[in-house]
Amino acid sequence: MSYFLTQLANGLSYGLILGLIAVGFVIVFTSTGVLNFAHGSVLLTGAYLVAVLQDPIGFWAAVLVGIAGAALLGVLINAVLVRNLAEANPGTAAILMLGVDILLLTELTRRIGNRVLPIGAPWGADVVTFGGITLPTSRAIAAGLAVVVFGVLWFLFARTGAGVAMRAAAADGDTASLMGIRLTRTGAAGWALAGALAAIAGIFLASFPSPGIAPTLALTAFAAIPAWVLGGFDSVVGAIVGGLIIGVVTALAVGYESDLHFLGRGLGEVVPYAVMILVLLVRPSGLFGRQEAVRV
Amino acid sequence: MKHRTRTTLALAGTIALLAACSTEDPDAGGGGGSAEGDVETGSGVTDDTITVGMLTDLSGPFAAGAAVQVTQTQAFYDRLNEEGGVCGRDVEVEVQDHGYDPQRAVSLYRSMAPNIVALQQVLGGPTSAAVLPLAEADGMYLGGHGWAGVALEYENAQIPGTTYSIEGANAVDYLVDELGLAEGDKIGVVYFVGDYGSNSLEGAQHAAEERGLEIVPQEITPRDTDLSAQVSALQQAGVSGVILAAAPAQLASLAGVMASQGMDVPIVGNTPTFGPSLLETTAGPALLENFYTVTSIAPYSLDEPGVEEARELYEAADPDGELGWEVPLASAQARLLTTALERACEEGDLTPEGVVAAMRQTSDLDTEGLFATPLDYTEVTEPPTRTVYVSRASADAPGGLEVLGTVEGPSAQSYTFG
Structure with a gap:
C-alpha cells in the first residue's frame, strides 16, 4: 500500500510541476494565439540563470533573477518576433517558435557543455517521510508552491482588472480591442507570466531527484504537451488537471510496469500520449476546452 | 531584375546540391x-x-x-x-x-x-x-x-x-565475483532503448542466465532525468545491484534517489554513463559510495x-x-x-x-x-578484446574515476555474436 501511495505522491507532485508548464502553454496560446514550442528553452534559460548565479549572489537572489530573466525572454520573443509576423497564422508562428527553440537550445547546450550544473537549492537531496510515504523535499515544496501559484493565478484572472482584460482578450480579441483593451499589453503580460511559470517549474525539475541542469531539461517541457492538449488547449484549469493526470498515470505505469509487462517495456514514455488520445476520442475539445461553435 | 536574381540563385543552389549529391x-x-x-x-x-x-x-x-x-x-x-x-x-x-x-x-x-x-x-x-x-x-x-x-x-x-554487450556481461560477472551478489539475486538494468542501452541489456541478460540471476529491466529515454519511479520499482522488486546504460544525468538521479530511499546497492555503469561534474551535484556522496563503471577505454587517471x-x-x-x-x-x-x-x-x-x-x-x-x-x-x-577496465568514483582521481583493475568474466567469454 505504501508503495502505491509513494508512487501516487510522486505522480501528483510531478503532475503539479507539469501543470505549471502546461498553464504557460495555455496562457501564451490564449493571449497571442501562438503554439509556443520555444517554451522548453525558455524554461531551460530560467533554470540555467539560477544555476550559474546561485554561487555568486546566493540561491534566492538567483531564483528572482532566473524568474525575471525567463519572463523577460518571453516578452522579447513576443515583441521582436511574434508581433512582427505579417499575418497571425498559428502555423507560421509555431514554426517560428521551433526555430527560436533550436537557436536558444544550441546556445545553452554550448554554454552548459557536457556538465550537469547543480541548482544549489537549500533543500538539497533531503526527503520527507509521512505515513510510510517518502517524498523528496523539493517535490513536496514544489507541490505546495504550485498550489499557491494556481491560487494567485485564479485571483489574478478573476479579481484584478489586468486579469479580466487578459481573459477578455483571450475570449474575443477584436471585441476586447474595441472596448479599449490593448492587446499588445495583454500579450506581453501573457508571455511574461508563462516565462515566469516555466522558470519556477525548471528550478524544481532541476532539483533532486534530478541531478541539475543539463540540456535535456528543455525536452521535459514537451512532457507537458499531452497535459496541455488533454486539458483542452485554452483552459488553465484543464492544464492543471491534465498535468495531474499525466503525472499520476506516468508514475503508476512505470511503478507497475513489471505487472503490466504484456504491454511491453518503456510504458511510461507512451502512456501520456495514449491517455491524451483516449481523452480526445471521447471529448474532442479536451476535458475543459471551449467547444467550437459550428454553424450548419 | 529581382526575378532574374532569384532564378539565378535557385539555379546555383540546385547545381551546388547536385554536385554534393553526385556519387563520384x-x-x-x-x-x-x-x-x-x-x-x-x-x-x-x-x-x-x-x-x-x-x-x-x-x-x-x-x-x-x-x-x-x-x-x-x-x-x-x-x-x-x-x-x-x-x-x-x-x-x-x-x-x-x-x-x-x-x-x-x-x-x-x-x-x-x-x-x-x-x-x-x-x-x-x-x-x-x-x-x-x-x-x-x-x-x-x-x-x-x-x-x-x-x-x-x-x-x-x-x-x-569491446561492445556494450560485453561491458554488460562483464558488469554482471563483476557484481557476482567481486561485489557479493549470488545465484538467485536480482539485478536491475536501467537502459536507453536503442543500439547502446539495448545492446548492454543483451549482454547482461546473457550473463544473468549463465550465472543464475534474474534481470529486472527498466527502459528509459534521455529525457528522463528523474528516476524516482524506476528506483521505487527496483526497490519493490528487491534488486541487489543495478546496471545503468544511460547518460550522466540519469546516473546522478539514479544514485541520488537510491541513496534517499536507503537503497545501498552497487551501481555499475557502461562507458558513457559517467562525467566528472556529477561529483559536484547532490548525488556526489552516493556516487562515491556505490558507483562502479566498466569501460572499453582506459579512464583519464590510469597510469x-x-x-x-x-x-x-x-x-x-x-x-x-x-x-x-x-x-x-x-x-x-x-x-x-x-x-x-x-x-x-x-x-x-x-x-x-x-x-x-x-x-x-x-x-x-x-x-x-x-x-x-x-x-x-x-x-x-x-x-x-573482451576485457574491460573496472573503476569506481573517486574524489581524488583526475576525471573522477579510480581504476580498480581489469575484468574478463566467464559470461563475457561465453557471449556469442551473430
Missing part, C-alpha cells in the same frame, strides 16, 4: 602518383598529405564531448606530423558537423568521401548506422563510432575496444604510458578542458587509424581499400594501456 568514384580524386617508392594511392592521399575525415556532432546533444575528441585528435596528429607523419606525408583532419542528424551525416559523407582516405570518426549511434553501409560499399575505413554491437557486422568498421601521453597532449591543447574518457578515447582512435595507415603504406597500398585490408591484418596490437589488452581485428564478427 572515391578512387577518382587524390594524387594517384606516388612519392614514397611504389605506394599505390587513391582518394585523400597526395604526395605530401593524407586526409582523414571526422563526422562529428558540434551542434547537437553530444557537442561538448565531441569537441573534446576533435581537440584531442587534432593534437595527436599535430604531434605525429612533427615527428615525420605517416608514409612521408602529413596527416590532415577534415572535420564536419552532422549535428546528430543521420540525413546530414549521409550528405556530408557523400561530399567528403572523394577527398579522404578514411573516416577517423562518425560520432553517434544513428549517424554511424546511416553511414556504415555506404562506407562499406565504398571500401572506406570507419572508426570512432562507439561500442554498439551492430558495428561487428561491417568489415570496414574498427570498433575502439599507463598511452594514457599519460594522451593526458599530456590534452592538457597542452586545452588547459581548462573537461577531463573525461573522451581524451584517452580520441588518442586511442587516432592510434588505431595511424597503425592501419602505416601498415597500408608498408604493404604499398594506401588506397581506402588498402587501409581497410591493413586494419584487418592488425593483431596483437599493444596500445600501452589505452585498452585493457592487446587488440585483434582479424575476425570481422568478433570484438578485438
